[in-house]
Amino acid sequence: MSIFFLMRFFILFFVSIFIISCTNNYNPTVVSARKDASEIGLKIMEDGGNAFDAMIAVQLALSVSHPTAGNISGGGFMVYKLSDGSEGSLDFREKAPNSSSADMYLDEDGNVISGLSSLGGLAVGVPGTISAIFDIHEKFGLLPIEDLFKPSIELAENGFLVTKYLEDELNEKRNVFIMMNGEESLYSKNYREGDTIKNNNYAQTLIKIMNEGKDGFYSGEVAEDMIETISKKGGIMTLSDLLDYESIWREPVKFKYKDYDIISMSFPSSGGILLGQMMKAIEKFDLSEIPHNSAEYIQLLTEIERRAFADRSDLMGDPDFMNLPVYEFMDEEYIEDRMKSFSWEEATPSSEIKPGEVIFNESDETTHFSIIDKNGNAVSVTTTLNNSFGSKVYVENSGFFLNNEMDDFSSKPGFPNFFGVLGSEANSIQPGKRMLSAMTPTIVLKNNKPKLILGSPGGPSIITSVFQTILNVIEYEMDVNEAVSAPRFHHQWYPDLIVMEENVSSYEVDSVLKSKNYLLVKLPIEEDTLGVYKRSNIGAVDAILIDDFKNVSGGADSRREHYTSSVE
C-alpha cells in the first residue's frame, strides 16, 4: 500500500468525521426519576420543543407522578448550556417567610425544638418552582405554555402508576400523613404497586396556573388554599410572602478540570463551589496510579471532601444577604494550603480542620433530571421538597404537598440539620433569605460542548455523588451507566466518619482505612446512628453522556427508579 494511498485514506477519514460531527444532530434525551416524565419530555422535543420546553414539561410531570420530590410547591436550581455557547443558571430556591426569625425553632432556653423545622406548617419555605417555569418559558420557550401543561394535566386526571418505589415511600410515611392530614387525605390511603392514583384536585390546580400564569399560584384560590392550610398547621407564611417571590437568573460557577470546563450552581447552593474545590484539589494527584475505590482513593477523596465541607459549614449562605466570594474558595493557592495537613499515613481528625480563611472582598428526597435537545442545548435541573413529601402537609383541595426547606437553614449555630450538616450565622434564618443548598446540577464541557450533564438527590451527599461520578467518567473511563451506578462513599466533615455503600470496599480496604484511624459506617443503616440518618445508599445520579461524535447515552442510577427516554 503506497504512502499516498494511506495519507488519502486518513485525510478522508478525518474530514468525514469532522463533517459528521458538524452536521448531525444530537439524539434528544431525557433522564429522570419517572418513565412517564421522561416520555413526556421527549415527546415535547419531538413536537418541536427545545430542552427548556422539555424541562418545564418534565418538572410538571414529576410534580404529578413523583410526589416525594417532584413539585410546584418546592424549589431548585437549573444550569444550562446553549448550543450557541452561552450558559447560565436559574435559582428558584425557596425563601424564608417575611415574619421568620433566627430563633423561630428554639424554645425559651434557646434549645432547638425537634421536628419544628421539618414537619408541619412552620417548616415551609416560600416556593419557587412556578416562578421558574414561567421565567424559563418567557426567556427560552418555543411551544405554547398549554402544550407543556397539558400532558401533566392528563396524567393527573387519568392517573399515574404506583411503582414499587412509590409504594414503599407511601407505606413508610402513611402514619405521618394520617397524623398530619387525616385518614381521608389522598395519600393517607393504602396504595399498592400497580395501582393508579388519580389526582383531580391537582389537575384543576394545573389548569388554573396554565390559564393565569404565575398569578394562578402566587395569588387567588390556590394561594389562599395554601396559606390557609399552612396556618392551620402552625405556619406563618402569608399571601404577601407568595406575591413577593421571584426566581433569579444567576451566574453559574465555572472552573477548569484538566481539559474540561465545568459549570455548576453557585450560591445559594454550596454544590458547585464545593465541587470546584474538590475537583481542584484532586487535580494535583495522578489518579492513573490510584485504583478506583481502593483504600488510597477513598482516603484521598475523604480528606478532600472533609476540608470542603468544613468551609461550607461556617462561611456559606445566601449571597443576597452577605458578601460572599466564589472563586476564592477554589483558588489554587488556597486549596493547596487546605491540603497541606493531608497525610497518607493517617486520617486528619475533623476537629483539626477549621473552616478556611477565605478573603471576603468588599463588594430525604430530591430529584434530578438531565436533558439534551437535537441542537445540543443542555439542561441540568435539581428540584426538591427537601425531605420525602416535604413537610408532609398536604394542600387537599389543590392536591399537592408543601416543602420543608426551612430545615436547610441553621436553626442554631453548630446544631446539625436533618442531613447532619452544621451551619452558622452565615446560614441563619432571616426574613426573605434563601437557605443554603447542596444541590449540584452540573454540565461538564469538552471543547465548549456538553460532555456530561448530571446531578443527584441526597442532601450533602449530592456533591460527593456528582464529584465521584465525574471522576468515574473522566479518570476511570466508565460508560455512563457504570459511572452513575458505581458504589460511592461520603464524608462531610462532621460527623467525622466515612459513610460507605455496602459494596464500595472489601474487608482488606476497610482494614487499611481503620488502621489509619478512619471511622467507617456501612450502609444500609436501619436507624439514625452516630449522626448519620437512616438510609440505604448515597445519591441517585441521572446523567447524560455525549461522546466526541455527538452520540448521546443516558445513565439511569440503579439505586432508585430512573428512566432514560431517547429517540432511537
Ligand code: DON
Ligand atoms: O437543598 C438541599 O441541599 C436539600 N434540601 C436537598 C435535599 C435532598 O437532596 C433530599 N434527597 N434525598
